[in-house]
Amino acid sequence: EDQVTQSPEALRLQEGESSSLNCSYTVSGLRGLFWYRQDPGKGPEFLFTLYSAGEEKEKERLKATLTKKESFLHITAPKPEDSATYLCAVQAGGQNFVFGPGTRLSVLP
């Protein structure tokens, strides 16, 4: 059974304090790993897709990396507007995505 876990469950950072979020997965035949951002009361917003180990993607202060067992979302010098829940999802053999429970990030000014 495909499984996705994320850690930490919640993270509080000071503005400018860089950190990383972890997504660990167990799937057979990974087709893609996805990162989403979700603000309260809204649907998830797509950030990145990673396909193979060693791949990296960047967008503003965010960088996503992928290994054979996990993905990291690195946040460099975060700002308060980066506060959100970050969701990781994998697509394997099926058509649907399997989502992790998310990491709730708070960036304090």
Added chain:
Amino acid sequence: GAGVSQSPSNKVTEKGKDVELRCDPISGHTALYWYRQRLGQGLEFLIYFQGNSAPDKSGLPSDRFSAERTGESVSTLTIQRTQQEDSAVYLCASSLGVWSANYGYTFGSGTRLTVV
């Protein structure tokens, strides 16, 4: 439209009543998904439509749940005889196709269902 539209945004219903949730996907998106998100939990897959193919209903939690989609347009998720454990945010997403990974899904803002 420019995005995925869901209605109503909020729904409060009495236990035992039926509810219908609506999703208008992005025009041209052939794939449509329904997910459920309970408070503080991750997204739970419910059902998937792709074009005119038979839907993947493997995530529906019970026979009280059903969904329809007309062609490549609107989808309706129906929950019969609602129970308190059905309270959640129901999210709809659409994508260009089965494997449109570069763009992921585009989600709507969801319908918050509260069963009292």
